Amino acid sequence: MKNVLKFLFLIVSIFITSCNSDDYETPPAFTDLFITMSSGNNEIRDSEVNQFFSFSDVSAGALVTRWTIPENSFFLEGPIPNNLPNHDNYIKEPITNVSNDKTVSIMFKKGNSDTRIEYYGEFADSTSYIYNIYDLDLNQSMEDTIATVNINGKWVAEHEFSIDVYDTVVAKPEIRYLNETIIDYENTTAITLNVGEQIIFEDLSNFVVDNNARPNTTTWRVVTNEEDEDDRVTILSNTLNRAGDFEKKIIDTxxxxxxxxxxxxLLARRIRTETLRESNDTFIIPTVINVTP
Structure with a gap:
């Protein structure tokens, strides 16, 4: 009988120990904060409207991961092709601005040169992560550090990543007589010039309100006024470049x-780069210019 009782006691002890082992979460043996981005080691992190940027929390020992995105941006779920004009069909449902996924891909719907992506992580031990950024104000490369802080017994990392998101180019011209009188082309059907007279053309595409597309080339074309656009003949074409100076005014006479x-x-264009697609827009001034002898 004693042997039977000892055997039953042993079975119960094993059962209790087994249950406790399943419920107990062993703290990670190693803690290391590390974030990867779709920009790789590039210090300039940019994207554009209707495109996306990805982050991955590949930290060792991360207990909690949370990403928070701003308005006019969406989490995507994949696999996500890269060669699409937009990625609306990949927006993750239900729509939210918070995700606990280790890897997130974020699509932007509005340009903002300082788009902030918030990262929050909890760890079993203190850790930090150093990555390079490019400071546009100082025009130099710098290091930025994400370091954990002990808050109520939790090692917490909080950081905001800044992404330069470009808008889509919108062409906007202004035309003036030599005396600087602006021609209201939206309400002017036609103007008459004598042969040899001049008009001032200014490209305002880089100064459109609430648009940071930053087109860097301007092309003016003078074309004949056939009703069918395919029949029009270009008699003059002139391309000017801002050469990186986005505050520069492009004026042509x-x-x-x-x-x-x-x-x-007017063709306003942002040229393709390693990280940005080409964006362009053409505006045809509706006013007809009638040149007489």
Whole structure:
């Protein structure tokens, strides 16, 4: 009988120990904070409207991961192709601005040169992570550090990543007589010039309110005024470049030396880079320029 009782006691002890082992979470043996980004080691982190940027928390010993994104941005779920004009079909449902996923891909719907992505992590021990950023104000490379702080017994890391998100280019011209009188092309059907007279053209595409697309080339085209656009002939084309100076005004004075009826086209373009696609927009000024002898 004693042997039977000892055997039963042993079984119960094993059962209790087994239950306790399942319920007990062993603290990570190693803690190391590490974040990867789709920009890789590039110090300049940028994206554009309708495209996405990815973060991955590949830390060792991370107990909690949380990402918070701003308005006009969405979490995506994949696999996500890279060669699409936009990624609306990959927006994660239900829509929220918070995710606990280790890896997140974020699509932007509004340009903002200081788009902030908030990271929050909890760890079993203190740790830190150093990565390089490019300070546009100082025009130099710098180091930024994410370090944990002990809050109520938890090692907490909080950080905001800044992404430069570019808007889509919007072409916006202004035309003036030589005396600086602005021509209201939206309400002016036609103007008449004599052969040899000039008009001032200014590209305001880089100064559109609430748009940070930053087009860097301007092309003015003078075309004949056929009703069908495919039949129009370009008689003058001039391309100017901002050469990285996005505050530079692009002003051109065009001389009309041929008799005829003409329209003016403005092509504003941001050239393709390693991280950004080309963005361009064409505006056809509706005012007809009638050049007489």
């Amino acid at each position: 065009i001389t009309f030396n041929q008799v005829g009826d003409y329209k003016i086209e």
